[in-house]
Amino acid sequence: xxxxxxxxxxxxxxxxxxxxxxxxxxxxxxxxxxxxxxxxxxxxxxxxxxxxxxxxxxxxxxxxxxxxxxxxxxxxxxxxxxxxxxxxxxxxxxxxxxxxxxxxxxxxxxxxxxxxxxxxxxxxxxxxxxxxxxxxxxxxxxxxxxxxxxxxxxxxxxxxxxxxxxxxxxxxxxxxxxxxxxxxxxxxxxxxxxxxxxxxxxxxxxxxxxxxxxxxxxxxxxxxxxxxxxxxxxxxxxxxxxxxxxxxxxxxxxxxxxxxxxxxxxxxxxxxxxxxxxxxxxxxxxxxxxxxxxxxxxxxxxxxxxxxxxxxxxxxxxxxxxxxxxxxxxxxxxxxxxxxxxxxxxxxxxxxxxxxxxxxxxxxxxxxxxxxxxxxxxxxxxxxxxxxxxxxxxxxxxxxxxxxxxxxxxxxxxxxxxxxxxxxxxxxxxxxxxxxxxxxxxxxxxxxxxxxxxxxxxxxxxxxxxxxxxxxxxxxxxxxxxxxxxxxxxxxxxxxxxxxxxxxxxxxxxxxxxxxxxxxxxxxxxxxxxxxxxxxxxxxxxxxxxxxxxxxxxxxxxxxxxxxxxxxxxxxxxxxxxxxxxxxxxxxxxxxxxxxxxxxxxxxxxxxxxxxxxxxxxxxxxxxxxxxxxxxxxxxxxxxxxxxxxxxxxxxxxxxxx
Numbered sequence: 001x002x003x004x005x006x007x008x009x010x011x012x013x014x015x016x017x018x019x020x021x022x023x024x025x026x027x028x029x030x031x032x033x034x035x036x037x038x039x040x041x042x043x044x045x046x047x048x049x050x051x052x053x054x055x056x057x058x059x060x061x062x063x064x065x066x067x068x069x070x071x072x073x074x075x076x077x078x079x080x081x082x083x084x085x086x087x088x089x090x091x092x093x094x095x096x097x098x099x100x101x102x103x104x105x106x107x108x109x110x111x112x113x114x115x116x117x118x119x120x121x122x123x124x125x126x127x128x129x130x131x132x133x134x135x136x137x138x139x140x141x142x143x144x145x146x147x148x149x150x151x152x153x154x155x156x157x158x159x160x161x162x163x164x165x166x167x168x169x170x171x172x173x174x175x176x177x178x179x180x181x182x183x184x185x186x187x188x189x190x191x192x193x194x195x196x197x198x199x200x201x202x203x204x205x206x207x208x209x210x211x212x213x214x215x216x217x218x219x220x221x222x223x224x225x226x227x228x229x230x231x232x233x234x235x236x237x238x239x240x241x242x243x244x245x246x247x248x249x250x251x252x253x254x255x256x257x258x259x260x261x262x263x264x265x266x267x268x269x270x271x272x273x274x275x276x277x278x279x280x281x282x283x284x285x286x287x288x289x290x291x292x293x294x295x296x297x298x299x300x301x302x303x304x305x306x307x308x309x310x311x312x313x314x315x316x317x318x319x320x321x322x323x324x325x326x327x328x329x330x331x332x333x334x335x336x337x338x339x340x341x342x343x344x345x346x347x348x349x350x351x352x353x354x355x356x357x358x359x360x361x362x363x364x365x366x367x368x369x370x371x372x373x374x375x376x377x378x379x380x381x382x383x384x385x386x387x388x389x390x391x392x393x394x395x396x397x398x399x400x401x402x403x404x405x406x407x408x409x410x411x412x413x414x415x416x417x418x419x420x421x422x423x424x425x426x427x428x429x430x431x432x433x434x435x436x437x438x439x440x441x442x443x444x445x446x447x448x449x450x451x452x453x454x455x456x457x458x459x460x461x462x463x464x465x466x467x468x469x470x471x472x473x474x475x476x477x478x479x480x481x482x483x484x485x486x487x488x489x490x491x492x493x494x495x496x497x498x499x500x501x502x503x504x505x506x507x508x509x510x511x512x513x514x515x516x517x518x519x520x521x522x523x524x525x526x527x528x529x530x531x532x533x534x535x536x537x538x539x540x541x542x543x544x545x546x547x548x549x550x551x552x553x554x555x556x557x558x559x560x561x562x563x564x565x566x567x568x569x570x571x572x573x574x575x576x577x578x579x580x581x582x583x584x585x586x587x588x589x590x591x592x593x594x595x596x597x598x599x600x601x602x603x604x605x606x607x608x609x610x611x612x613x614x615x616x617x618x619x620x621x622x623x624x625x626x627x628x629x630x631x632x633x634x635x636x637x638x639x640x641x642x643x644x645x646x647x648x649x650x651x652x653x654x655x656x657x658x
Contacts, residue, residue, distance in 0.1 A: 297310055
């Protein structure tokens with residue numbers, strides 16, 4: 001972009017400045033009075049666990065600013081990346097390669113590569129990477145792409161268009177594959193400390209006093225950027241902001257309570273009439289951001305830098321909390337589009353506001369180019385202080401062991417919402433943060449499911465936390481034991497009309513319900529007797545309850561005709577197991593006799609557990625006598641049923657494993 005290097009200073013025409021732009025501001029505010037201003041949502045606390053801070057150990061300023069920022073924003077020591085490079089603002093490509101490798105190596109070794117979304121550099125770090133032709137770029141814009149799918153674009157001829165530009169959603173590196181990077185810089189360490197103190201997440205702004213200054217140049221280098229100011233003015237006014245949109249030749253200065261600002265700086269054809277070096281001499285509110293359409297406004301942050309074009313460092317010294325500059329001469333495509341920048345930064349429809357880094361990068365689509373964003377990346381503004389959350393929570397008062405406990409919360413504000421094991425007092429005793437880093441944490445969100453694996457009474461608490469404080473709600477759940485039962489089925493062959501007695505051993509039972517698998521009615525006594533009217537295989541189903549918890553157990557009964565029973569007695573008369581009980585190894589002896597004579601026929605045997613589940617099956621060749629080792633060593637201790645079949649006949653024996 002062309003620059004203006006005239007340093008002439010003239011006395012301001014205060015009457016002209018106070019007249020023309022104020023008329024426009026009144027028109028915009030009149031428009032805003034006709035629309036409904038949206039209400040800001042409650043805001044969750046913001047932590048810096050996904051922020052990496054880069055410190056140059058060769059610079060005292062870098063170390064001091066890094067330590068100050070880490071303390072103010074509670075950045076863990078693990079997230080501080082120490083490098084060693086020359087403490088000069090300009091470096092060559094070889095020095096950048098060393099810088100890049102040190103950062104990448106640390107992120108890989110500490111496994112922070114994929115858990116960080118933001119990187120922050122500090123004064124005393126190199127600022128620009130000078131390469132011949134159009135390969136020059138800012139250090140920050142190149143570092144954006146490290147360790148990502150687009151890292152090969154670093155140092156290429158020209159800029160690279162990143163895929164977050166123009167979006168309307170919160171940034172994650174997992175989705176967009178690069179880092180958001182800002183810089184903490186200015187003329188002095190004290191000025192940078194002041195900038196850190198006057199910014200940060202959820203900075204409160206009195207909207208009735210704050211104003212956006214949009215200062216057009218009547219003869220701009222690129223008219224689109226005047227148009228962008230015109231587009232964003234009614235959006236800001238609709239949201240209740242005071243807006244000054246200046247379309248005449250006056251270069252606005254000495255504006256009060258500025259929260260957002262854009263002008264052409266030293267590229268404004270008339271700045272020299274009203275200002276030295278195009279400095280606006282405004283009073284800036286905490287959380288304020290600015291864009292200046294000057295190609296090399298970010299070329300240096302050192303006191304005594306020569307002019308030509310205006311410097312964003314001057315505006316930082318005035319008190320703006322965040323600003324974007326350009327290290328070398330870019331194309332106008334690199335400039336932040338304020339209809340995106342200011343619109344995103346003031347968007348109150350989000351559960352959390354867009355922060356400064358997100359807003360600038362959504363408004364500035366280029367990477368590996370010449371931009372440098374200065375300020376706390378997570379700085380954001382709010383216009384309402386939300387009440388402290390006062391949530392309610394619900395859960396079933398009793399559940400059965402083995403079930404799931406469903407936890408739910410309601411009346412919850414849009415803060416940081418999490419479920420925890422234990423009472424609110426226990427969670428508070430551990431202390432913040434009240435999220436997944438807390439030892440009692442269960443799950444994020446308003447709903448959670450917990451497996452009831454043990455009996456007893458358990459307390460869970462829900463926390464909704466915003467910038468005004470943390471609200472807790474508790475629930476208490478009793479987990480009851482289910483009834484326990486074993487059922488003994490008849491081991492002898494059953495014929496129709498035989499009376500069957502069911503043996504049951506149970507505890508913690510108040511209600512019984514027997515389903516015998518035929519068309520007969522349910523029986524509700526503990527140890528019923530039953531007669532089957534017809535042959536067949538029947539599944540017996542016993543349901544037990546203690547009034548809250550149920551247990552269901554099943555078993556199989558085979559009913560055969562009396563003739564079959566007689567045949568069994570005549571044809572398979574000798575079946576024995578030894579030892580019985582045993583540890584799982586049994587000696588099976590079978591003699592097959594038909595009408596007092598040895599009978600040669602193939603047999604098979606099954607082993608079932610008390611629920612009728614098939615445990616073991618084997619077929620044996622035809623022989624008048626069988627001796628077989630039968631093993632159920634892998635089965636649990638208990639009562640089992642052995643069924644030996646010869647032809648169409650069978651004999652059953654009870655077997656017990658200790």
